[in-house]
Amino acid sequence: MSIHFKCDRDTLLKGLSTVEKAVELRNIKPILEGVYIQAKRDGIVLKATNLSLSIETMVEGDVVSEGEIVVSARVFYEILSKYTAGMIDFDMEEENRLKISNNHSKTQLSVMDAAEFPGFPLVPEKGAIVLPQNVFKQMLATTIFSAAISDARPILKGVLMEVESNSLHIVALDGYRLAFRKMALANGVPDIKAIIPSSAFREVIKILEDSDDDLAIYLADNIACIKTNRTQIFMRLLEGEFIKYKNILPSEYKSKIKLNRNEISDSVERASILARNEKDKLVKFSIVDDFLTITSASELGEAFEQVDIFLEGKHIDIAFNAKYLSDVFKVIDDDNIILEFNTNVSPCVIRSGENDDFLYLVLPVQMR
């Protein structure tokens, strides 16, 4: 076993910070806390996996002698980040010891057996969903917060990705709220469904860049793969049937209001400070003519907020958990939003006033 390569510190750190999102943090198996490093003629391959999420990327370097090793991801990252910037030499002279060095510093790091590192799937060769990286990142950021956190119904910790008639849908819901986002695909892709762990998508968001370069998504039987220029991300799918979400979406409304997103967002934030029950920050809405009045109360005091609205339909009094509203207001980036109501025990639909590609649904809290 030998390996010898030279690599720029910042280049290597950037690659490491991409793959480290898949490093296993629970003390399960030492090899999964490692980063796999392969020096190949065409560059340095880095890999990490927690068996559910697996990430592979490639960085540039000068390869003197090809080889593969595994080192502790955390220790390797910490050491490199303390090295001075510039080229660093990596060389396995002694058995089980990687020598890291530059002019002034020399570090010898224990290595693990690369043969023990789990194999990675191959990227499927066809059926890619192709869309710009920044668009997909935005679709995830505005939906996955609605996925369940609790383990009560494991399938709700997943996010549905489906292609239906050349339209890509992303759906997340937790029993109290639902986020739906769609996008027309340019290329012809057959209809398909997959449920991806929201935990994996939370790491994917951190890796994707705000670039309009295309990425390709491949959905297979038990795995999804996202491929960018230098990086492949593999996510094991959740098994089971997703909630039939279309049955939940209301097809009509009795009241519809249009209002400024910042105004309602700030008002809900202020009102929620005085709704002191942390678990269920109750805020009451009263919609009459030109105003939405938001109130809350606790032993600390009372809040009254008034927001200008355009109302179409009937007056309504309805109450919400402030957190579920705030979460949505944070991710919509349009100035005007629309809220649609039926009764004060049926879901409220929240839409952008300018964009038809997404929809949120929030259940009200029953008032006593």
Next chain:
Amino acid sequence: MSIHFKCDRDTLLKGLSTVEKAVELRNIKPILEGVYIQAKRDGIVLKATNLSLSIETMVEGDVVSEGEIVVSARVFYEILSKYTAGMIDFDMEEENRLKISNNHSKTQLSVMDAAEFPGFPLVPEKGAIVLPQNVFKQMLATTIFSAAISDARPILKGVLMEVESNSLHIVALDGYRLAFRKMALANGVPDIKAIIPSSAFREVIKILEDSDDDLAIYLADNIACIKTNRTQIFMRLLEGEFIKYKNILPSEYKSKIKLNRNEISDSVERASILARNEKDKLVKFSIVDDFLTITSASELGEAFEQVDIFLEGKHIDIAFNAKYLSDVFKVIDDDNIILEFNTNVSPCVIRSGENDDFLYLVLPVQMR
């Protein structure tokens, strides 16, 4: 009981963020979680106290009706920070309810009885130690990290402030390291000593600004007071005798090295990553001729670091807890530093290469 005033949101938030450092966080007595607000002809006085640390400041506002109240510091701050910027009206119309309002928002906050709020000491009228705010802030920042954290010897959680022959000394030590800083005073002040809780000084650092406006410090029998333009900070002194620190300072050395601070600082940081015992990150120094070699080892690997030095005196091998060195290197801001040694079981003295106003002392770790 009534009160009515108008105040700019950001002005009030700035004042609140000053006094909130003294708000009691342990659930001891509700009134101590409050901020005292007094509307007076000449402005709005804000006060908070945890009985050990007490802070009073004044902000500008339009007083319609004088009065005093106490409200929950945390809730009041949270609400104001969510209000839109600009003038806000504060009015106690109802008994026990402070109405906070602007054009769109209205909040009614429970108030506590101002008569229950602890009285504040008076600022002594003479004997002030006068020095620029930024200089005092810097003196604190470069010493108080050496005070003890543990309760084993309560007096070591204090910081000694003493005036001796018109020189102000600040000293903190925890049994493993000592930080000493001095400054010649321009005005004539009688010799005096006081031991101030390091916890209070940690809050003082956050309040002081990087301005060269003077502040005045008054040391009385059981209290110290720091007075800036708008703010007074009162700190209850610790009782007892401080360690006779002058007896600990070595009067000579057998080896003295001069070296670049950044180089030794970075090398110690890198070596400490592989010194995995969190409690006692052992790094070994070997000083021979023109080089300081720093090494460390653990099951993760080994580090070797070499730093250029100018040596005067004998070769020496000595070991340290890396944390005590890093802490010092972070606060010295000169390029060159000096380390003085006697034996590998006696304290090492660390000085600036350019400035005689401070001195650190670090105990070595005995090597087996």
